Amino acid sequence: MRPNPRRVEENIFKVLMIASTTIVVSSLLIVFAVVIIKGAPALSLEMITSTPKGGYYLGGEGGILNAITGSLCLAFGATILSIILALPVALYLQRDYIGKSKFARAVRFSLDVAFGVPSIVYGVFGFIIMLYLGMKACLLGGIFVLTLLELPIMIRAMDEVIKTVPPALKESSYAIGANRLETTLRVVLKQIFPGIVSAVILAFGRGIGDAASILFTTGYTDRLPQSLFDPVASLPLAVFFQLGTPFPEVQQRAYASALVLLVLVLVLSILSRIVTAKYKRYVVR
């Protein structure tokens, strides 16, 4: 019996599709494996609980506590500012406000573009603004730039969740005499709360991992964050700078710093999944 060419083609492409999926998924595994294998041996308690001592960048004592705390300050600050700006925009994009108008479409498009703007461009823009205001590289500058970076991510994610609120739910709120604002605050916000939390965590994760945008705007220091107007260290830049030194001991620490960063991002991502799963049952369908 001759093989059926249709079956042969079917099987060839099936194999190709499974192979592609395997390659894509294993690329993630490779990233994790490399960072863990290289980073874990260099990771010690001292690394994450102390700041760089003298001669740290030549292989001396110390750790990256400055970068860990710096990154947390940057990401927390930016995320809080982003929430304040993102919530009103996401809620305003509801059908009850600007709905499906041309304006809503324009807003969504401009957010899509902002989402696509490379982080280095945000960095340059932040730098221009800071130069204009006479600011030096500092924590506040970093927070400002990361806010711009996180905003489109957060609004898009919130917008997606808000779209899932059943219109009937809002209508019943209107029917008992609540107006738009009351409905939005008391019904819609409650309904989408888990979605909002996961949008916030998503943006936080993006903010904490970005290096190109804060390269010009936060500077780098061996000290713990002092004030909004002092430079701060950050994990992504700690990876970058330590890797750039010619000393193997310091490069090892770059691997360890990358591991800390990767674990942070992973924990955030799992956390967001747990929140979504846990609160889903309180949501009215």
Place this chain on the structure above:
Amino acid sequence: MRRIKDLVANRLMLGVTIFVSLLVVFIAIGLITKSWPIMSLKPLPELLFSSTWSPMNGSFGFWPFIVGTLTVTAVAMVIAIPLCILTALFLAEYAPNHIRNTMKPIIDLLAGIPSVVYGLVGILAVIPVVREIAAIFGISTTGYNVLTGGIVLAIMVFPIIIAISEEVIKNVPNDMREVSFALGATKWQATKLVFARGALPGIIAAIILGFSRAFGETMAVLMVVGNVAKTPSSIFDPAYPLAALIANNYGEMMSIPLYDSAIMFAALILLVVVVLFNLAASYILIKVENRYAS
């Protein structure tokens, strides 16, 4: 009182929305103002197409950087496009639910990994492999070259292209599949039809968005691509993408006249390309959406 609250909230939300929507416009204005000195001094074609980059002598030809960006991005897309389309087809059409539900979070996770981590993995894992590949062709290289940058970038755009493509494929109406099955088509023949007739424009949009993301990616590429300001002539040559140029020259930006303006011009090129690509992609996606809506 309740009405007034509603009204005030409405105004506030409108204000914030307008402000946030104009973000990209503000960025464009900032960059244009800052790169104006160099644009008014040199004709645009010279800036874009001259290959002499010698800021000390006042020559600012961006051609090597533009070609560097394009070749690294092109290599990334050549690797990513077939892998992503096949993966998206598998996830949307073939994979049983439980496989799809475990694969999708994993692929999403790729999008959340910071770019310095990709750069690090590029140095530790991709560079040795690329050296081996180059050795097969009898070329000796440091490994810091276009191919390495392209491989790292390809992994970074996987989640973008796969997520959008998968959604587009799944949104193709079921009657197309049913009709082909009714005519005796195999699963793959039906999938091919869904792909070619239904999903192709959406997938092109996904590819455009992936390209645009790769185009502006900075840290990961900067760490592995070599950063030599010369037009690369093979994938085993180092390159110097625009984004890396900006990141690397920040320190000395101020000391040489016009240098600062030239760096801003590089950022402006990135912004313009990204905006144009996004315009194209969203135009296609809106068309696709309208077609199925009607």
